[in-house]
Amino acid sequence: MSLQSLLAEHGAEWLEECLYLDPAHARAYAADAYAFDSQPPPAVFLPRTQTELQRVVKACVEHDLPMAPRGAGTGLSGGCVSREGAVQIGCSRLRRIVEIDPLDRIAVVEAGVVNLELSQEARRWGLYFAPDPSSQIASTVGGNFAENAGGPHTLKYAVTRAHVLGIRMIDAEGEWVELGGPHAPMPGGDLLGLHCGAEGTLGIVAELILRLSPRARAVYTVLAAFDEAEDAADTVAAIVAAGVVPAAMEFIDRVVLRAVEEAFELGLPVEAGAVLLVEVEGSAAAVAAEKERVLHECRSHGVRQLREAGEERERARLWKARKHAFGALGRLAPRYATQDGVVPRAEVPAIVRRVGEVARAHDLTIGIVLHAGDGNLHPAILYDDRDPRSVRAALDAGHEILEACISLGGSPTGEHGVGLEKRDFLDRLWSGYELEQMAQLRQVFDPQERCNPAKLLPSGAGCGEGRPRHRRGILP
């Protein structure tokens, strides 16, 4: 069975409207935002309706074709890149906001709805969708679910999983399955929570019931510049220890700061070693109290400059420094690779130091952006893809940083997923038995491994030997 047999059997009009076989489409869908791997899919399906989506999946099942689901392709780990001849099934045309219910504070949306568009639509009721990955201007809620996406504001509001109440999905056999509903998860085993972050390996989500949150009445945003990156890193833990959980607390180092300033001329303090972008929100009284505590901790840690956002326009400018940081880095080198690791919050100063050591050891420039409150760092490793030694150094540096994250008690991925990139990194974190459990779990939902094959799990899952486990183990 093959794509050819599928085409021979299903060459009807409905396929012509959503099937693309030309090289241009294959090239366009060959990669996501992960720089080191690409593979043109043999075919690209872009269904326009949920019914069409199911017909495509059923046809693939009948013809034993593996499928690689895709949202907007903004992922950073190659999670949607075709492998093992998987056809690409893009959900970006499923863009209906089916319903917003301001009383129950829920939205029913199709998987291809863009994250930011949902929040803009919900604004009229004073509501929004809390997860806000930096890609929110383009990334889809289906992709957010598949990756269990985070973003700057997860410090206070948690990751995507906390905001998804239900899904309507097509399983690996092409059948509709509903999990959850417009209420808290029910007893009986939380399969919805399991599917969130499964990177499309357990099925393809078509529709979601999302929790909407009330917009805060007051917001205070400040950019605090420090001479030394370590001082900024120390301030992160101090603010939380002072009893403040900011809505966001972002760390931007000197490399990134300068790139952003050169690109956007925002008047950023480019002489600083690092800046913290701190945002607190809530009622006016709460914000006033938390603002004072944030400023106190910044001053206690030797802040050199405080730039407060007095109005929405200024707040947007400050956030531009963060949300456009990676775009600006393109000016500094032919290529850059963004990593994604997590450490406990108290280890933020240690990981910042370690990234500096890695950069020096490999003679590379590495910029650091951190969701500092979560301990989730995104080092941007600058390299020249025309020089094989530079590529090798960038790969090695990335791996050393992730090793450091694990050895500090963290994880090699906090929000970008495993995808292709980190498959063979998991055995540093998990034991062979834990990986075997994951492999068995996949078999429960997709025994033929049709859904997004060769992703998320190591190629030899279940055989965790061979590499030392770096996590500080507590088990025999």
Add this chain to the structure above:
Amino acid sequence: MKHLSSPGLHREAFRREVELCYEARQPLTWGEGDRSATGSRTRVRAPAGVVDHWPEDLVVRVGAGSTFAEVDDFLRPWELELGVLLPQPDRTTLGGAFARGEGGMTGGGARSLRELALSALLVEGRGRPLELGTRVVKNVAGYDLLRPHFGAGGAWGGLCELVVRSRSRPPSRMLRWSESSPQEALGRLQQLRDRGSTTTVGEWWLDAAALARLGLEGRGGWFLLAEGSEQEVGAWADAVGGEESTDALPILRDLGWTESSAVLVRVFASTRECFEGDPAFASGGGGRGWIHDAATGVNRWILADLSDLDRVSRRLGPMASRAFVDRGPIPAATRPAGGRTAEWKGRLRQIYDPGEIFPPLPTPLGP
């Protein structure tokens, strides 16, 4: 509560108990409570006590047999707490609440126990330990092996330890209420929300029977809970109006749980589902009290006895498939749902419990 002096020994003892049950094919049940009325089951209790604490990270690792009150007492010197509002915190253990799928009564989303739990040490059906997750707040390295166990009733393994987030203790807390009939409930909730905004952390509607237990009269009423600084809570109180209900929070929280004979049912249905279709539905159908949690879509129904339960099942209609008995006999008519999800859950059981020694998955009142 103190640190566990030798957590390794406690872990090994817990693991070994499961292993022995597996080897003897002896059915077991977990710690607090026993939903399985038939057969003789060995009771296995998870350890209680703090295993590790990282106050600067707002993370604590505890034995799953620790109660919420014990953990909160431990955290108090750091001005921290778990912030999970559940009935009988001095008796309810973290492992038990997680296994029952109890997220807590203060809001959903980020404040649910489901989200506060970062990782766990679980022992599966052969007595093998599994570390599910890490202690960082974000981790997407592989499948989330912890989450399926939320609400699984210990059917897929026993929680030995849990790593959970803590938070700063709010300086002030206030409960206010205002009367509202079931017919007026939808409009009144929206009004209260428009005025209260983000300071509100709990939203419950109580029927007349539940109100009476709090010593209040009325056809029903909304209760709102706020947390924050005194100034913040004061401003909130001015905005939402109503009356302050001092000292009522523990009574509301424990309603029904202190009566040994009461049958307690949780029904999962959103505010609109409860009040729009049949407003009289929310009046409890003759039960001893009905509490609707608008933030989570969880309803708690207090019933006098099993005959009440039969009546309730009929009254619930299709919603019986979303009703679960938290305390009391499980009607004989209860049976697991079919379909694809049931098939998946059956396969998960084969992985996690090959000796079939664990309690069954919680099942709803109706199919």
